[in-house]
Each structure stands twice: as structure tokens, then as C-alpha cells.
Amino acid sequence: MTTYTATHWGIYEVEQGEQGPVLKGHAKDPDPSPIGLSMVDACRSHNRVLRPTVRRSWAEKGPCANPELRASEPFVEVGWDEALDLAAKATRTLIDQYGNEAVFGGSYGWSSAGRFHHAQSQVHRFLNCLGGYVRHSESYSLGAAKVVMPHIVGNMDKLFANHTSWNVLERHCKLFVAFGGSPSKNGQVNPGLVGEHMVRRGLENMDRAGTRFINVSPECTNLETGGDVEWIPIRPNTDTAMLLAIAYTLYKEGLHDARFLETHSVGFERFLPYLLGSTDGTPKNAEWAEAITGVPAERTRRLARELAATRSVVTMTWALQRAHHGEQPPWALVTVAAMLGQIGLPGGGFGFGYGTANAVGNVSPGVSGPSFPQGSNPVRSFIPCARIADMLLEPGKGFQYNGLDLTYPDIQLIYWAGGNPFHHHQDLNRLVTAWRKPQAVIVNEQFWTPAAKAADIVFPVTTTLEREDIGYSAHERYMVAMRKVFDPVGESLSDFDVYAALAKRLGVEQQFTDGKSEAQWQRELYEGFRDKYPRLSLPDYEGFLEAGMLDLFGGTEPEHVMFADFRADPVAHPLETKSGRIEIFCETIDSFGYEDCPGHPTWMEPAEWLGSPKAASFPLHMISDQPFTKLHSQLDHSAYSKANKIQEREPVLISAEDAGARGISDGDVVRLFNDRGSCLAGARVSSKIRAGVVKLSTGAWFDPAAWDVERPLEKHGNPNALTMDIGASSLSQGCAAQTCLVQMERYLGELPALTAHSLPTFAAVS
Ligand SMILES: Nc1nc2c(c(=O)[nH]1)N[C@H]1C(S)=C(S)[C@@H](COP(=O)(O)OP(=O)(O)OC[C@H]3O[C@@H](n4cnc5c(=O)[nH]c(N)nc54)[C@H](O)[C@@H]3O)O[C@H]1N2
Ligand SMILES: Nc1nc2c(c(=O)[nH]1)N[C@H]1C(S)=C(S)[C@@H](COP(=O)(O)OP(=O)(O)OC[C@H]3O[C@@H](n4cnc5c(=O)[nH]c(N)nc54)[C@H](O)[C@@H]3O)O[C@H]1N2
Ligand SMILES: [Mo]
DSSP, rough: EEEEEEETEEEEEEEEEEEEEEEEOTTTSSSHHHHHHHHHHHSSSSTOOOOEEEHHHHHHHHOOOGGGGGGSSOEEEEOOHHHHHHHHHHHHHHHHHHHHEEOOOOOOEEEEEEEEOHHHHHHHHHHHTTTBBEEESSSSEEEEEEEEHHHEEEEEEEHHHHHHHHHHHHHSSEEEETOOOOTTTTTTSSSSSSSOOOHHHHHHHHHTTEEEEESSSSSSSTTTOSSOOOEEOOOOHHHHHHHHHHHHHHTTTTOHHHHHHHHHHHHHHHHHHHTTTTTTTTOOOOHHHHHHSSSOOHHHHHHHHHHSSEEEEEEEGGGGGSSTTTTTTHHHHHHHHHHTTTTSSTTOEEEOOTBBBTTTTSSSOOOOOOOOOOOOOOOOOOOEGGGHHHHHHHTTOOEEETTTTOOOOOEEEEEEEOOOOHHHHHSSSHHHHHHHHHSEEEEEEEEEOHHHTTOOOEEBOOOGGGGGGEEEEEESSSSEEEEOSSSSTTEEEEOHHHHHHOOOOOOOOHHHHHHHHHHHHHHHHHHHHHHHHHGGOOHHHHHHHHHHHHEEETTTTOOOOTHHHHHHTTTOOOOOOSSSEESSSSSHHHHHHHHTTSSSOOOOOOOSSHHHHHHHHEEEEEEOOOEHHHHHHHHTTTTTHHTTOOBBBOOEEEHHHHHHHOOOOOTEEEEESSSSSSSEEEEEEEEBBTTEEEESSSOSSSSSSSSSSSSSSEOOOOOTTTOOOOBSOTTTBOOOOOOEEEEEEEOOOOOOOTTSSEEEEOOOOO
């Protein structure tokens, strides 16, 4: 009998070898991800949190002592009872004194695969049993798009699940124009699990079938088809200008589908005056765009003609909306696709996220999987997730969001489980200051991550490999019985056990556990799912455990065309927008009156870009994309991730031209800096990146030279030491990580020792 485990980067078969357990990609996966292969070692590495740990001031003086010393004093390892008592006391005291509006439980992050042990569901249920918490909306992934897309084309989660499948693209798409590529390195993952890795295979099959590929991107490592790809190097954050120029050309040359616009969209006539320049005196033609994008006008014009001449898909990665004015690129994309009139045709229309995750282009079984019930949250306050530092620093301040006037709550207790804010947030030096404002920070972690090092109490929790669970993703065909691979490391417990113990101390144990053990919960979750979908003819729980992996499509090969129904009959199958159609001009957004997000796609200069005055001091635009050797910061300490580093630092991609001008050679340690911070990285000189752009992927654990000085040197290559902490706009307040200028120099000082993966300092209580 084969046993399995499921991770965000794939399903793995588990073999018990002579040297211990070994993971390998499961038999039906054509392109398993190497990320998981070093997981067994990584999960047993030296930097696990082994015992409950408390910051020294708490151990010596009691809960809530000296928040200003957070992350800059030693820890004390204590027994479970002592740590749980301290955490329960802090929680009770702070809720009694300040109410549940003072508890931040948003706890953003990817945590691990598995429906029962899903870390956020667990912490949310626990906090709901205590009267609720301040939550967050959207994600770092899709801050701008999750807010703008429902207004203009429909719910982003549904869009995500409904993309035209790779097998249809292969047969019908003649031209695939990708803004930001379609990176198979990102297709390695999916929230929940990956069944069969499709992105590389999908692109290669299209290439073999004769699809032509064009990549509009500041770098070209992100579209690997096995064949020819034309690369149009564009300045970062300027794609909206290029798309507007494509729209302009289509209109001026009569290449747009006026009929489709009339039947399937609203507001084109209100967008047109802006496009043609009658409202602002600037026609958005290809010459205008060239001065912004750096793409020759002639190439942009020809691209418009090429798109109109054949069955084409114009697609975009999500990175483009993780930027200042991030609402505009996807809005401009949908507008161009509506003008081309191919939406709903097989192999035509738009894509938003091919390559972003395995889900996009993979047919979804259309069932909602088992989930651990979170209960209900009576607290109304929330923040768009990337506004965490603003909230902590400016309680009581008003801000705008999607037509609402909101106020930041005054947070006194943070409980974080399953995310790494000192990975995911922008301008981490600012977050360090913000993090010292609340009175208590409790973290459940597996490893000594920077977020654990910046906590008051760290509860050690198990990894996927140490527990049983149900593996499922809304976008995948397989459901997996995840089996325990080895015993819990150190004194770690599951998140569930930690909350059950805390709940007992706080008088809500029965509400939290519902009187059930982990095993009982898992059986119930599975049985509930099986009973909800009799059409799937699923086995009983024992049968599921025995099978190990279930195929929800029963071996058939599904295919899908996005918006085919809407195209065929927009009245019978309207979109979920207010008008039921594509909103090129959106009355709702217009009615909010936001200067930084008007009623139709608009080019607005980002706060930092290669055309801004700031580029005189900081002449390089830094892209911080997703790492190919890990998932965000997860497994940064694995052998596979470390093998990709240069002198232990994260690699930064730089053009030969920019490296040469700075005396930088491949393999040198470099310092990147701007007025927000500085970090070290290892130079990788490449012909695959446009001059003026550098790429430092995320994921290197934040490793400041000191936590208690202002804006210290970050030693490891975490781009968020440099990024800007602003919202995309008043509409979404989304993460704007890709808007960032830097300078770079060869690092000539003595190389500081890396401490990212080291243990914190431990002390005995005096
Ligand atoms: N500059 C820049 N910054 C970015 C981005 C970017 O493009 N550029 N991208 C953003 C995006 S899209 C995202 S999604 C975020 C990702 O940010 P996160 O999702 O916060 O990053 P992860 O590294 O996945 O953090 C997950 C953490 O949960 C812990 N964990 C895993 N399983 C469990 C569990 O079962 N229980 C508990 N208690 N803990 C667990 C892991 O050890 C890890 O520390 O980063 C964002 N940040
Ligand atoms: N291996 C791996 N895969 C992952 C993740 C991971 O951490 N590791 N994270 C997952 C998560 S949470 C998410 S949200 C997705 C994110 O998926 P995306 O947001 O699509 O991913 P990125 O890698 O940030 O960026 C994709 C490409 O956009 C390009 N790009 C950046 N800025 C611009 C621009 O201004 N214009 C143009 N034209 N191109 C630009 C970059 O060169 C990059 O190759 O990835 C998922 N997949
Ligand atoms: Mo993400």
C-alpha cells in the first residue's frame, strides 16, 4: 500500500528507506517539484522550535512586560504548563480590558496543506470561541485584483478556477501574449496541493502544436516553452501604458470588435475620450507609450495588429497588480481583450495568472472540500491585509477602501499562526517598529523564523510530516489521505492541541473541540464531504485511508473554455458585475471619487519607477518575484534552497550592462539600498533581464544585523528590507511590493555571518 503526503508543491509518495523516510513525486505527476524532496531533512533541522519559549521579560516579570524589547532580548525555554498559563493570562487580561477589537487574528499566510490542520482555520476558531478578532480582507497575492475584478469582470476566486484549460489552448490558441510571462517555477505550487504539474507541460504542448509566444516582461526567465519566444523587454510598472496604446491602435485601425463591445461590455464610449486624448490632450498612442514603457512604438502597434489577426490570448501574471495602481494593468488587459472580441472562444480572450499557480488552466472539479469550521466572528473591524503596519502604528486613523470609510483599530494582542509577516510584509524595518506597539504577540511556529524571533511566546507546532490530515485543493482532481511520516519533533504539538489547551484554561474547551479528537474531526470532515457529493461515489473513510489518493474526475480528461456561456448568451449568463457585463467604465468605482483610481483604466505614474525623479539616486527598479526553490519563506533552510544561494545570500539577477557599470562580477556579494533600507545579496549576471531592472526573489529569512537599531543592514537578501509600504490605491489598499527603486554596489566590507537560520539566544531566568 502506497502512503502519501500532500504539500502546496505537490503530492509525494512516502517510502520508508533504510536511512529513514524518503519522499518522491507521485506516479501520476508528469513534472514533480523538487522543492519537497529535501523536506524530510528540513523538517528535522536544527532550527525547529523544540519547546515552548517565552521572551525573558515575560518569564521574569509576567505577561505584557517590556514590549519595546521584542526581538532584542533572549528567550527562556519553559514547560508547556507555564507557557500556556502565561498566554492564557495575557489573552484574558487584554480581552477583558480592551475588548476583542484589540485582538488581531488575521494571521495571514500560507501555512501548510491539509484541511484539518489549516493553521488559520484553527486560530480563527479559537479566537471566535473567545468573542472574535480583527480580521483581514484579500491577500498579498491579489490585493488590487480581488477588489477591482469583481467590479469589472467578476469574482476573482471564480475567475481563478475557470480559466480555459491547457488542452483547449493547445488545440486553438495561435498567439499567446504574456505580460510577465507564465512562469513554470510558480506553477510548482497551488494552495492546498498540486495533483499533476501542468504549466510546463501545457506550454510545451502549445509550442509543439504551433502556438506563437510573445513575452512582454522586464526579464525573460519566466516563459519556458521549449521553443522560440519573442521577448519584448518592458520597464516595470508600465504595462498599463502599453495596453492603452494597443487599445488605441485597435480602435484607430478599426480592428476592434464593436459588436462584442456593444453586447458584452458597458462604458466603452466613456473610456474612448480618455483613450483618444480629448479629455486630457494626450492621445494614448504608441509613441506616447514608448516614452513610458521603453518599447518601440512600432512594436506595440504591430502587436495590436497581430493580436487582432489571429486566435489570441493576452495574459498577465499577478505580479503586475502587486504594485502602486495595481488595479490598472488587469483592467486594461480586460479592456483590450473585450476590444479584440475573443472572450469566450476556445483559445481566445484573456488570462490572468497562467503560470501563477498550477490551478490556472487546470479544470476544477467544482466541489467545495472539507473544511474545519471557524465559527462566527462578531467583531466587525478588518483591514486589507497589507495594511498591518499602518494599523499598528496609527490606531484610530481613518482610511478608504472600496467605497468604505474605515478606521484602524487599536491592537493590543496579536496571535499569529501559519504565516510569516517578517517575510511577507513590505518595508520590514517599519514593521519592526510597528510590531513593538501591541502588548502581546503570540506565535505558533515550527521553525525559528524571524516572526518567531519577534514574538513574546512561541508555541512549537508539528509539521505536515508529523501528523495525519486530508489533502485537498479546490482546483485539483485528487484528494489525499496524508499520513504521518515521523513522530513530532521536540515537544511540538499540533496547532489544534495548543488551542485546546488554551481553550481549557480560558473556559471554552468544549466550544473549541466540540468534544472531538483530531482523528474524530478528520473522519467527520471526510464523511461530511462524501455525503454532500453522492455523485462522486466516494468510498467510506476506511476506504479512503486505504486508497490513499482519490481521483474526483474518475479518470476522465476534462476541458473548459472560460466565459463560453456568457459569450453565447450574455443575458441568460450574465457576469457577476453590477451590469452583468464587462465594465470598461465602472460607475461604481467612478462614484467613489478616488483620485488614484478613476472610473476606467488609466495610466498614472507609480510612486517609484524608472521614469521618476527618484531614479536619479536609485536608478534600478527591483522586482521581487516568487522564489523557484521554495514557497515564500517556507523551506528557505532546506538543502535545495541553500544550493541556489551565492556565498549564502539570495541571488539577485542583474544585466551585464548594469553590473559592468558598477564593477560587479557574477558571484560577487552586493549591497542593495535605498532610503528605506539595505540588504546584501549575491550577484547573478544575466542576459535575461532588461538593463535598469534587478530581480531579488522573496523568501530569504529576514536577517537584520541588529533588531534594535534603525534600518540595519539586512544580511541575507530579503527584498522587503527595501520595498515600499503603501497601498495600491484607495480602492484596494493592496500590496504594492513591485514598486521599488534601489541602487546597488559591490560589497567590499567584511562579510557578516549569516544568522537567519540560527537559533535565538536562550537565557536562564535570573
Ligand atoms: N516583496 C515582496 N513581498 C511579497 C511578495 C512579493 O511578490 N514581493 N509576495 C507576497 C505574497 S503573494 C504572499 S502569498 C506572501 C506569502 O507570505 P506567507 O504566506 O506569510 O509566507 P510563508 O513563508 O508561506 O509563511 C508561512 C509560515 O507558516 C509556518 N507554518 C507552516 N505550516 C504551519 C502550521 O501548520 N502551523 C503553524 N502554526 N505554522 C505553520 C511556516 O513555517 C512559515 O513560517 O508574501 C508576500 N510578500
Ligand atoms: N515556486 C514558487 N511558486 C509560487 C510561490 C512561491 O513562493 N514559490 N508563491 C505562490 C504565490 S502565493 C503566488 S501569489 C504566486 C504569484 O505569482 P505571480 O505574481 O505571477 O509571480 P511573480 O513570480 O511575483 O511574478 C511573475 C512574473 O512577473 C514579472 N513581472 C514583475 N513585475 C512586472 C511588471 O511590472 N511588468 C511585467 N510585464 N512583468 C512583471 C516578473 O518578471 C515575474 O517573472 O506564485 C505562487 N507560486
Ligand atoms: Mo501569494
